[in-house]
Amino acid sequence: MIRRVKWGACLAVVLLLAPVAPATALATTDGFTTRFTTVPAADGIGLGAMVLEPRDPGPHPVAVLISAWGGGATQNVIPAKNLADRGYVVVAYGTRGFGESGGEVEVAGPPDIADVSTVIDWALANTDADPARIGVGGVSYGAGIGLIASGADARIKAVASLSGWADLAGSLSQNETRHGLAGLVLYLSGKANGTLSAETEAMLTKFLTPHISDADSAAIIEWSKPRSASAHLAAINANRPAVLTIQTWSETVFPPDQMVALYHGLTGAKRMEFLPGDHASAESGGLLGLPSETWNSVYRWFDAHVAGTDDTITREHPILTRARPGMQQPESFPDWTAAVGRPSRWELAAAELTTGRDTPANGGLPLATYSLEALSGEPPTVFLPLVSRRDAAVWQQAPRTTPMAIRGAMTARFTATPSTPTGTVVAYVYDVDQFGVGRLINYLPYSWKNAEPGRPLRMDLTFAPTAYTVPAGHRVALVADTKDPLFLDWTTEEGRLAFSAPSWLDIPTKGTQG
Template sequence: MSALACLAAAAPAAHAETGFTTRFVDITAADGVKLKAMVMEPRTPDPHPAAVLISAWGGGCTQNVMPARDLAARGYVVVAYGARGFGESAGEVDTAGPKDVADVTTVLDWTTANTATDPERIGVAGVSYGAGIGVIAAAFDNRIRSVVSLSGWFDLVHSLYGNQTRRGLVALVLYTSGWGHGRLSPETDWMLRTYFDPTPDPVDREVINEWARVRSPSRYLDRLNENRPALLIGHTWSETVFPPDQMVELYEDYTGPKRIDLVPGEHASAESGGLLGLPSETWDTALRWFDATVAGTDTSILGEEPVVLRARPGTHDPETYPDWRAAEGEPQHLFPGPGPDDGVIGDAPRPGWRVEIDASRDTIATGGVPLATYSFEALTGEPPRAWLSGIDREHGAVWTSPEFPDGLQVRGSVDLHLTVIPPGETGTIVAYLYDVDSTGTGRLINYVPLSWTDAIPGAEMPVDLRFSPTAYDIPADGRLALVIDTADPLFIDWNSGGGQVVLTSPETDPSRVDVPVRRGEESAR
């Protein structure tokens, strides 16, 4: 019997909804810091399931008031608190560090001692910052039987330095909003300021990495697997803060009861409506998850397939799969090659070509604006667009495929292999995938950066780039385009010396794009 089936079999009878009261309290952390909490309690005296809601970055104890209200109306004791350093809570921001994790245990201690909580039925939920804290806390406190992680992270080092490239614009947003809405600790302030250093000291870089490792659920995976809380992961395809590849990794590596829902949108866009009291499929799923794995009242979600995807662009019905491997498409091998003007993408290797791009300036190809571009896509269904003819060919290279008469359903991670000849020891390239229509307008499917800091100038450097997983439907007669340039406002690049970056495809090692394609009967909607 599966872990989810065991949970369903153990479920007690459903309870009726009840009225509830609301009060505000101070919960004293182990170091004396006062955490402000909003407590909602059913009026009936019987032991109740409990839900602890942790605020997101910059939020206070009322940030989760609408989900808290919905949970309390279903018979939960709800304790929603502001993480230290934010909102009405005292102290300084610890950025999901040991103090934040200890605070969760303190809140659980207070909840079980001061409310009619059943200590065997406790769940923790959070968005973004609260999600990461909740998952780490579940590795240390086995009273947490269920975790809802919405727009969270698994590996903070990967988020900060994926492919050796810093996500500077996102970090700037977090730094300024952290000071605008909270009190950063001296350690957090130093880490974020040092992260922006254009020529960081390698020792400082390792200090930041270790700081990030301590704040990564990946570091505590063994403990999490031992405690086995039921884990719900909600995430978006176009995250600029915590790309979805690491959450797929968490889903794959976690051995307890689990479910992952991946939908179009940006960081926290899928759950924002629910925080405002608007209809929210994401929060509806979270409520059902808690009902099944904490309260044990409605276990129907445990009988559903646990991998749920909604494809881009537009609004699609959900696709469900028994596991991640079943959701991934089969690789279709495509090969960039030379063309009469731009490059072309064909179905046979085309080695021997060479393209030079100047690393002194960006092109109009871009990953978008953090927290804005893909939030707009979540509302409209339209990905960001670029007119590919407008890309400056001195600073960017373009390859385009023939039309796909039946379209192409991309499911999973696209892999790109090519050879780069760098002009200097350091440098950056950014690769973009576009869905191109008959007018030459491209809708952005995905993007990924790659930086190097110790290359041999003028020497061939084979590189492998893996784009974050996605579910994207290229329509009938659409084309696929690959664009490569050397900069993007999202990233702190390493092209300070400029020069000509050479992209090439040696005879012995042809460049290739592997596109995971949904095939056969699965392709029919």
């Protein structure tokens, strides 16, 4: 049965902004032919696919494009056309359970990974494709599936992972704190636009339970492990695909630190790019047909490692970043060590707050707030004087005499004494101007369970890496409160949380300090 994608809900919720182009618009293109077909999967379901094939004689390099969460065969229509224009056979397909494809959503489970090989088999049997030149790419859901598949199928010579993940469990929860709002968005959009398997439904439902049991938490972690590229790193390295990852600094769904860890673990050809924005925002313009440096990197990566037609990208530094706020000039580095700064320690004075009350400090709306930053250049803001000093702890540095280039992962230690056995603290780092307007640089939750009230806890926080330049005249502020709509927190009652020495924030900086 053909299922129509509910694109209005998908676009509003998931922000992948993928258009559905009419078949006739592609079929009239001179350089390639277009057809729509159903690829039979190993278990008998059909995968809806769009096939673009150059008219000139082959064999041609192959690009398999995997749809994102909620998408179908035409979701990657613009990149497919651009790759076909470059001489690739392109098979763009919808993952099982979504779009025109049958089956159920397995969240990068074994059937999803097997489907990638099935599509490659079909392309080799039904198009003038070169079996020695195959690349796989995708955005978000398709990115994660493509990475895992490169460890299962040695024919894959290159992978392009855009807004993907390497550690699913680490994406769902940090420091015992679940990313509840992002999980709810994915669950609701999955229900609205696809067919979730019974296992997927059960796991996501457990994940969204307000006060999850330890047994259910352990079950989700076990379910997540084989759905993470990090668990397949040895197999990926054995096959040695060339891996390109492109991520945004303020990624709500898949924090960028896991891509740094994956990059360090890869032993084959690799490249990593970081840009301002949120989940899928960097690639959205290219999906709509707008000029896109992100997709140009994908095309160049495939040309170098799949088609073998242009290797200029291999002669560039493999790490490229653009700093916030705005879209600053690119910075390139030979390795991650060169990209990050040296930590400067800021000792924090004693402070106290009332738990269980929210403040204007927050991490924004998932998939929206930082996508707007990518368009406007402005991070989410808060007027710091409105943040209650009763309900939050606020620390501020002196105004900067010179700009401060924050490069890398900030780390913090709180020595905190709670009055309740369970709770959550959320730390926010701001760039504050002379008028008291704070622009959010980064944020991170930390939860405790089964603590002894009145006894100090040591809380160690490692923020996701970022690149942010604080202007001269501005100051850095650190805010800690105990509620944020983004998270399923453990703050169930009002109480007190006292911070004492030793507590600090380490800020990695490059260049002039002052």
